[in-house]
Amino acid sequence: xxxxxxxxxxxxxxxxxxxxxxxxxxxxxxxxxxxxxxxxxxxxxxxxxxxxxxxxxxxxxxxxxxxxxxxxxxxxxxxxxxxxxxxxxxxxxxxxxxxxxxxxxxxxxxxxxxxxxxxxxxxxxxxxxxxxxxxxxxxxxxxxxxxxxxxxxxxxxxxxxxxxxxxxxxxxxxxxxxxxxxxxxxxxxxxxxxxxxxxxxxxxxxxxxxxxxxxxxxxxxxxxxxxxxxxxxxxxxxxxxxxxxxxxxxxxxxxxxxxxxxxxxxxxxxxxxxxxxxxxxxxxxxxxxxxxxxxxxxxxxxxxxxxxxxxxxxxxxxxxxxxxxxxxxxxxxxxxxxxxxxxxxxxxxxxxxxxxxxxxxxx
Amino acid sequence: xxxxxxxxxxxxxxxxxxxxxxxxxxxxxxxxxxxxxxxxxxxxxxxxxxxxxxxxxxxxxxxxxxxxxxxxxxxxxxxxxxxxxxxxxxxxxxxxxxxxxxxxxxxxxxxxxxxxxxxxxxxxxxxxxxxxxxxxxxxxxxxxxxxxxxxxxxxxxxxxxxxxxxxxxxxxxxxxxxxxxxxxxxxxxxxxxxxxxxxxxxxxxxxxxxxxxxxxxxxxxxxxxxxxxxxxxxxxxxxxxxxxxxxxxxxxxxxxxxxxxxxxxxxxxxxxxxx
Numbered sequence: 040x041x042x043x044x045x046x047x048x049x050x051x052x053x054x055x056x057x058x059x060x061x062x063x064x065x066x067x068x069x070x071x072x073x074x075x076x077x078x079x080x081x082x083x084x085x086x087x088x089x090x091x092x093x094x095x096x097x098x099x100x101x102x103x104x105x106x107x108x109x110x111x112x113x114x115x116x117x118x119x120x121x122x123x124x125x126x127x128x129x130x131x132x133x134x135x136x137x138x139x140x141x142x143x144x145x146x147x148x149x150x151x152x153x154x155x156x157x158x159x160x161x162x163x164x165x166x167x168x169x170x171x172x173x174x175x176x177x178x179x180x181x182x183x184x185x186x187x188x189x190x191x192x193x194x195x196x197x198x199x200x201x202x203x204x205x206x207x208x209x210x211x212x213x214x215x216x217x218x219x220x221x222x223x224x225x226x227x228x229x230x231x232x233x234x235x236x237x238x239x240x241x242x243x244x245x246x247x248x249x250x251x252x253x254x255x256x257x258x259x260x261x262x263x264x265x266x267x268x269x270x271x272x273x274x275x276x277x278x279x280x281x282x283x284x285x286x287x288x289x290x291x292x293x294x295x296x297x298x299x300x301x302x303x304x305x306x307x308x309x310x311x312x313x314x315x316x317x318x319x320x321x322x323x324x325x326x327x328x329x330x331x332x333x334x335x336x337x338x339x340x341x342x343x344x345x346x347x348x349x350x351x352x353x354x355x356x357x358x359x360x361x362x363x364x365x366x367x368x369x370x371x372x373x374x375x376x377x378x379x380x381x382x383x384x385x386x387x388x389x390x391x392x393x394x395x396x397x398x399x400x401x402x
Numbered sequence: 403x404x405x406x407x408x409x410x411x412x413x414x415x416x417x418x419x420x421x422x423x424x425x426x427x428x429x430x431x432x433x434x435x436x437x438x439x440x441x442x443x444x445x446x447x448x449x450x451x452x453x454x455x456x457x458x459x460x461x462x463x464x465x466x467x468x469x470x471x472x473x474x475x476x477x478x479x480x481x482x483x484x485x486x487x488x489x490x491x492x493x494x495x496x497x498x499x500x501x502x503x504x505x506x507x508x509x510x511x512x513x514x515x516x517x518x519x520x521x522x523x524x525x526x527x528x529x530x531x532x533x534x535x536x537x538x539x540x541x542x543x544x545x546x547x548x549x550x551x552x553x554x555x556x557x558x559x560x561x562x563x564x565x566x567x568x569x570x571x572x573x574x575x576x577x578x579x580x581x582x583x584x585x586x587x588x589x590x591x592x593x594x595x596x597x598x599x600x601x602x603x604x605x606x607x608x609x610x611x612x613x614x615x616x617x618x619x620x621x622x623x624x625x626x627x628x629x630x631x632x633x634x635x636x637x638x639x640x641x642x643x644x645x646x647x648x649x650x651x652x653x654x655x656x657x658x659x660x661x662x663x664x665x666x667x668x669x670x671x672x673x674x675x676x677x
Contacts, residue, residue, distance in 0.1 A: 091573050112579040124570035128592035137588075141579035185578075 041102030041192040042067045048097030057083040059249040068223040072240030080249035081229045085195050117186035118195040123178045125170040131181050132166040135188050156187040176207050193225040233273050245269045267396040270318050278318045281361035285315045297359030301334045308400050318389035321364040326381050333382025341377050436645035463646035472629030479544045480609040487552040487605050495560025496586050516554025543619040552605050563597035600669025603662045607655050626651045
C-alpha cells in the first residue's frame with residue numbers, strides 16, 4: 040500500500056492535450072474516484088499511472104518512488120480493465136496465477152494466494168473454468184481476483200462495472216467497496232457514472248477536458264460545487280441553470296430575468312457581477328403552494344413529466360426561455376403542455392460567475 | 403418459418419450447390435479419367451463412367467512418373483519451409499501489430515510489395531543470386547526462396563490476426579509482468595491459434611504446389627507438381643495415366659485440408675477482422 044501522487048502531469052497526443060497540469064494526492068489506503076465525461080482525461084490519468092502511456096511532463100510517485108519512467112511491471116500496481124482482459128486460453132486459476140508466475144513466486148505461495156483471493160470473491164468453484172464459460176459477473180470477479188492476488192501498492196480500475204447489467208452493477212459496487220476496505224489497498228477508480236463515484240469513493244476527483252475541476256468527498260462536491268461544470272455533472276437529475284440579472288440593494292439581492300424575479304436578503308456576495316448564472320437542484324424546487332416559504336412563484340409550461348414511482352419530475356420552460364427540472368410528489372397530476380407554477384427553496388440557490396464559471400456562493 | 407424465408411433458404415442452397423458443382427466438376431472429371439483403360443483409342447469424356455475401373459493406373463503412374471523422388475523433395479522442402487515461414491511470419495506479424503518503431507510502416511509496405519510483385523518478374527536476378535551462392539539444384543534453393551516468398555503474405559496475415567486481439571490483453575500482460583517474448587508465446591500465440599493453423603495449411607499448400615521455382619532452380623530435385631509436368635510431357639497421349647498422376651499429387655493437400663478443416667474455417671474468419 041502506498042500514497043499515489045500526480046504532480047503537474049501533462050499528457051499530449053500530438054496537438055491534443057488529454058491531461059493538463061494534473062495534480063492530485065491520493066492517500067495511503069484511500070479509494071479515489073476519477074469521474075468525468077468522455078474525453079475528460081480520467082482514463083489517460085489512470086493509464087499514465089499504470090505506465091501504459093508515457094507522460095509529456097510532470098511526475099508520478101507511488102510511495103516514495105518516482106515511477107513515471109518505470110515499465111508497468113516494475114510499478115507494483117494491478118489494473119482491472121473495462122473489458123476484464125482475461126487471458127482466453129487460460130483457466131481462472133491460471134489467469135490469477137499468471138502475474139505471480141511472472142514474478143517467479145514459489146508454487147505453494149501462488150497456490151495459497153490464488154485460493155485466498157478465490158475465497159474472498161466466492162469463485163473457488165470456477166478455478167478450473169475458462170473465461171468463455173463464465174458469465175459477465177463471474178468474469179468481473181476473476182478480473183478483480185487477478186488484481187487482488189498481486190497484493191500490489193495500488194489497484195487501478197478502469198470502469199470495471201460498465202459491462203454489467205444495472206442490478207449486478209449496484210451489487211458489485213458494494214462488493215468492490217467492501218473488498219477495498221478489507222484489504223486497505225490504495226485504489227484509483229475511473230468512471231463516467233457519477234452515482235458510482237458518489238457511492239464508492241472516499242473522495243471524488245471531478246475532471247473535464249483534461250483539467251481537474253474539483254476534488255473532495257461526495258458530500259462537499261455535491262453541496263459545494265466549485266463551478267458550473269461540477270454543479271451540472273454531479274447530481275442526478277442534473278442541476279437547472281438560468282442566466283439572470285443580479286442587483287444588490289442593501290441587504291437584499293434581486294435576481295431577475297423577464298418575468299422571473301427573485302428577491303432575498305443575503306449576507307456576503309459583495310461585488311456580485313450584474314450577470315450571474317443561477318443554479319438550483321431539482322430537489323430544491325417544488326410546485327407552488329400558497330403559504331409555503333419558497334422563492335417565487337415562477338410560471339412556465341410543462342415540457343415533459345417523468346413519473347419515477349417515488350417522485351415525479353417535471354421539465355418546465357419559463358417565459359424567459361429558461362429550463363428547470365421541478366420536483367413533485369409521486370401523485371402530481373400535471374400533464375405535458377399545462378401551465379405550472381413552482382418555487383425555489385431559499386438558501387439552496389447557487390450563484391456562479393458568467394465569465395469564470397466559478398461558484399460565488401449560495402442564496 | 404415464413405414462405406418468403408423458405409424461398410430464400412432454397413435459393414441460398416441452390417446457389418451453394420451450383421457453386422460447389424462448378425468447383426468439383428473438373429475434380430470428378432479427373433478422378434473418373436484416371437480410372438479409364440490406358441492406351442490409344444480410349445478417350446475419357448466428362449462424367450461418363452469408364453468401361454472398367456483401372457485402379458492399377460495409380461501404381462503405374464506412381465512408378466513411371468517417379469513420384470517417390472518428387473514427393474520426397476516436396477516433403478523435405480515443406481517440412482523445413484513451413485515451420486520456418488510460419489515462425490518468421492508470427493514474429494514479424496507480432497512486431498508490426500504491437501510494437502512502435504521508426505520506419506515500421508515503410509518496412510511493412512515493403513513486405514506488402516512482395517504480395518504484389520510476381521515471382522516471374524524477379525526470377526532472372528534471383529537465378530544469378532542462387533547460382534552465385536552455389537545453390538542451384540539443391541533443396542536449400544527451394545527452401546530459402548519459398549520461405550521468403552511466403553513471408554509477405556504470412557506477415558500480413560499474422561499482423562491482422564494479432565491486431566484483432568483486444569489491446570487490453572497486451573496491456574494486462576505488460577502490467578502482470580510479462581515481457582514481449584513471454585506475451586507473444588503465452589498470450590498472443592494461443593489467442594491467434596486458428597489464424598496460425600490456417601497460415602500453416604495455406605503455406606503447406608503453396609509449398610506443395612510449388613512449380614515455377616522448382617522448374618527454374620532444380621534438375622534432379624523436382625517437386626511433385628514439377629514431376630507431374632515432366633510426367634505429362636512424356637505421356638501426353640495417355641490421359642488416364644496423367645490424370646492418375648494429378649490425383650496422386652493432389653492427395654496430400656486434400657488430407658491436410660480435411661484434417662484442419664475446422665481450424666481453417668475459424669482462422670479464415672478471425673483473420674478477416676482487421677487489416
